Amino acid sequence: MKTNFDAKNTPKQELIDTCVHCGFCLATCPSYRVIGKEMDSPRGRIYLMDAINKGEATIDEATSSHFDSCLGCLACVTTCPSGVEYDKLIAATRPQVERNQPRNLSDRLIRTLIFNLFPYPNRLRTFLPSLWLYQKLGLQQIIRKSKILDKISPRLAAMESILPEVTVESLQDKLPTIIPAQGETRYRVGVILGCVQRLFFSPVNEATVRVLTANGCEVMIPKSQGCCAALPAHQGQEMQAQQLARQMIDSFADTKVDAIIINAAGCGHTLKEYGHILEDDSEYRTKAQEFANKVKDVQEFLSSIQLTTELSPLSGQELKIVYQDACHLLHGQKISLQPRQLLRKIPGIVLTEPIDAALCCGSAGIYNMLQPEVANELGQQKVTNLINTGADIIASPNPGCALQITKHLRFKDKQPMVIHPIELLDYSIRGIKLNLS
Ligand code: SF4
Ligand code: SF4
Helix, strand or coil: CCCCCCCCCCCCHHHHCCCCCCCCCHHHCHHHHHHCCHHHCHHHHHHHHHHHHCCCCCCCHHHHHHHHCCCCCCHHHHHCCCCCCHHHHHHHHHHHHHHHCCCCHHHHHHHHHHHHHCCCHHHHHHCHHHHHHHHHCCHHHHHHHHCHHHHHCHHHHHHHHCCCCCCHHHHCCCCCCEECCCCCCCEEEEECCCCHHHHHCHHHHHHHHHHHHHCCEEEECCCCCCCCCHHHHHCCCHHHHHHHHHHHHHHCCCCCCCEEEECCHHHHHHHCCHHHHCCCCCCCHHHHHHHHHHEEEHHHHHHHCCCCCCCCCCCCCCEEEEECCCHHHHCCCCCCHHHHHHHHHCCCEEEECCCCCCCCCCCCCCHHHHCHHHHHHHHHHHHHHHHCCCCCEEECCCHHHHHHHHHHHCCCCCCCEEECHHHHHHHHHHCCCCCCC
């Protein structure tokens, strides 16, 4: 068989052949919902992979665009009755596109910027003082109102539109390397700080550490840890992802922890994939699988241990909360019950469910910067569905989703608070009441 994929990790024909073309996955696919074309659905992309693998189509600008339009949300994997491993297929296809289809200039520029900046918190941090001034001097409002960035580059405009508030906390990591457990030490755990999370959502990391230590966990935070590799891995940047994964494994090498805790859904999914990312690396293969076996989403971990802390109500009255399923928790890690179970433990909380809870919000790593039109449509749908629940609070377990939802809430009259579930748990443990006015 003459294949038009290159020889390196070709999408496997036996996986492609498991698709029986039934089309059940189409309704749950966000790119198909918005674009409405077969080639932008899971089934269409599998047809394309099949054709390329059989030499009947090539990796070119047109076929690549259909792989690029996939959000990697993995909803199709959850839906497929035949158990098609689309996650493995698209993970093998994306590096093929990166190696074999030259990108145009604007694509190259934005990707170079993203891949050289976002996975490196120290590089990103050097821009924070300028961004702080940009926000504090009111330039951000002027730029947004003028829509000038939309005219120059819709992708730059999309990047700017999700920029979170830069605070003094963004400028440095405050958490020490070892934080002792409160009371008896039941577990020793490592915590991964993330890139966006440590810069723009440091309160989420601090809440994570407080909840863990309050429940008998000694916490280790190796200073040498960097990016988990989610961002390049999701975009087919294989070598960069492998290099970042090796660095992460090395940074936890001497910690002897029972579990490695992550509070960002997208990062957690990639960390659990390290065995696969480094499967061709004879030096790291085993270490990578051992590392991945220890990775736990913070909600997954807390649900698996007996909470020893008392929980207080977050308000003097009943609080309506909607939990937003992040795709890389729901579809990627099959975690949906645990966050809800934890939230229900907080007295006075009523959980509501939105329509289309399993549909992607359009964030999808850097998808909302690379494919802003589709992402905007999905973001608006998601926010409308969340608001329609009447909830006072949106509990979001992923920084990318939180940024996307916050952006689209700006265009709505009602603006519920967006917060990570672990922060709610932390407030409840500390007896802090929420101010929702
Ligand atoms: S991926 Fe699964 S659900 Fe979708 S068309 Fe193929 S067999 Fe059917
Ligand atoms: S991963 Fe998501 S966007 Fe991609 S084909 Fe599957 S359902 Fe569609």
